[in-house]
Amino acid sequence: MRVLGVDPGLTRCGVGVVEGVAGRPLTMIGVGVVRTPADADLGHRLVAVEQGIEQWLDEHRPEFVAVERVFSQHNVRTVMGTAQASAVAILCASRRGIPVALHTPSEVKAAVTGSGRADKAQVGAMVTRLLRLAAPPRPADAADALALAICHIWRAPAQNRLQQAVALHTAAATRTAPHTKGRTA
């Protein structure tokens, strides 16, 4: 599977594309940062984020998009910008019918380092190792985007198994229903 990870932000929106399946070596397809000028007005910044994400979707055609789930932080101004940039990324993917998954920062850290409280350097080091890169991707937002994509690939089998179980259960219930009805009629 090919996944675009997005670490949302107005000033720097990290983007990284990873291809692979759980249990096999992963491949980095691309990594970068969509930047918007801090002195531009919010509308222009959101349009620039949209254009940047659209370019990454056009160029790399991911099957899934994984976006960091935004939580309220201490800095309200920052969290608003992050929430708004994430909305644009989710909108761009959903408009194309690409499934979007949200992963929390601690899920991502736990997936790539084994600890939900790992620091940025540790995440960068593991991303570098897992994707067999020569050096950690810079800035940290780019590394975080790759970590999101890796997290999604590794968590997907569990999520798929859960979905399959639900689908099987639903199908079984549907098959059973008319039969039961037939017996009681």
Next chain:
Amino acid sequence: MRVLGVDPGLTRCGVGVVEGVAGRPLTMIGVGVVRTPADADLGHRLVAVEQGIEQWLDEHRPEFVAVERVFSQHNVRTVMGTAQASAVAILCASRRGIPVALHTPSEVKAAVTGSGRADKAQVGAMVTRLLRLAAPPRPADAADALALAICHIWRAPAQNRLQQAVALHTAAATRTAPHTKGRTA
């Protein structure tokens, strides 16, 4: 001037179009609510908000869009949805080159009721009076969207005067600069 006011929200996004200028009776052109199902996933909800806003822009061709400025509130989940819906509204307008203004809830309340701490009923009553409606628009989100549009029309002259003063000052500085240079050369 024709202004589309947007009271952003994922479950109910209030929209209202008002036409007029400060100091003259105002006219309501349209009012409504863009709704998205609470059980749909975030991506589908944002796409639905985008489609709704686009329809209002297509149908009413506003010259300005006024959106409520989102602050962090007690309920983090709600404020995230509000920030994300506002991002979509701002994006839709900015993509078309329509200027977007953000007004705080207290600016809007102060503009239409004289008090920044007015309650919803008071805002609804004043919107009804100012637009000469038969009854307060329902739900409250729709009335708030109209109040935002009214606020923008009434605040615009002051903002325009400020912009004109800045423009005049800049132009004067530009005119002065070559003259001074000429004298010292």
